[in-house]
Amino acid sequence: LAKTTQPISMDSYEGQEVNITCSHNNIATNDYITWYQQFPSQGPRFIIQGYKTKVTNEVASLFIPADRKSSTLSLPRVSLSDTAVYYCLVGPPNYGGSQGNLIFGKGTKLSVKP
Amino acid sequence: EAGVAQSPRYKIIEKRQSVAFWCNPISGHATLYWYQQILGQGPKLLIQFQNNGVVDDSQLPKDRFSAERLKGVDSTLKIQPAKLEDSAVYLCASSSPRLGRRQGSPLHFGNGTRLTVT
Numbered sequence: 001l002a003k004t005t006q007p008i009s010m011d012s013y014e015g016q017e018v019n020i021t022c023s024h025n026n027i028a029t030n031d032y033i034t035w036y037q038q039f040p041s042q043g044p045r046f047i048i049q050g051y052k053t054k055v056t057n058e059v060a061s062l063f064i065p066a067d068r069k070s071s072t073l074s075l076p077r078v079s080l081s082d083t084a085v086y087y088c089l090v091g092p093p094n095y096g097g098s099q100g101n102l103i104f105g106k107g108t109k110l111s112v113k114p
Numbered sequence: 115e116a117g118v119a120q121s122p123r124y125k126i127i128e129k130r131q132s133v134a135f136w137c138n139p140i141s142g143h144a145t146l147y148w149y150q151q152i153l154g155q156g157p158k159l160l161i162q163f164q165n166n167g168v169v170d171d172s173q174l175p176k177d178r179f180s181a182e183r184l185k186g187v188d189s190t191l192k193i194q195p196a197k198l199e200d201s202a203v204y205l206c207a208s209s210s211p212r213l214g215r216r217q218g219s220p221l222h223f224g225n226g227t228r229l230t231v232t
Contacts, residue, residue, distance in 0.1 A: 036220075036221075041226075041228075042223075043118070043223025043224050043226055044157065044221070044223050087156055102147070104149075104158070105156050107156050
């Protein structure tokens with residue numbers, strides 16, 4: 001499975017756009033990129049998943065360049081409640097019964113200040 | 115839909131004692147996972163079930179950890195005997211097969227059981 005590298009921590013202020021980049025130089029052809037968010041005392045929560053180019057949902061956008069060796073999670077206009085740890089996972093599709101996108105790294109601790 | 119339920123929320127035991135954690139996945143989710151999360155680290159996969167069969171338990175310390183999912187729904191993770199280094203949050207997650215989706219299905223996590231071994 002592809003190894004991922006993320007910044008350990010990031011600081012931001014309310015209302016700013018935050019971009020968290022994940023490096024995954026040995027991503028495989030059938031690997032997808034998935035991001036999770038984790039608040040203290042809670043389990044991780046799925047944010048977004050993509051394969052190439054750009055994916056957007058109501059929470060975030062995911063930008064993936066053509067070589068797919070990195071990806072960037074973009075959080076528009078963050079608030080204090082976006083303070084959390086963000087994990088980037090890279091791996092094959094997680095179908096039941098297969099060893100898919102299941103390996104978490106240390107994540108990026110995002111602190112949003114007023 | 116109701117989320118993944120876990121109990122107890124907290125547990126404090128002494129080393130060498132035994133402990134069990136319970137998980138009820140989202141209804142209809144055939145795949146169930148147990149993760150261990152040590153403070154300051156990302157979750158580490160311990161075991162993965164597909165229905166009541168084990169898909170992967172390569173990271174499970176089998177000399178002291180055991181897990182079962184007898185009827186393909188609820189699951190129990192047990193530690194016997196516990197060590198100090200087992201202090202962690204134990205997270206249960208489930209996912210739906212959704213074979214129609216190329217990218218597979220994301221994991222849905224419970225809020226975990228925080229275990230303290232003294």
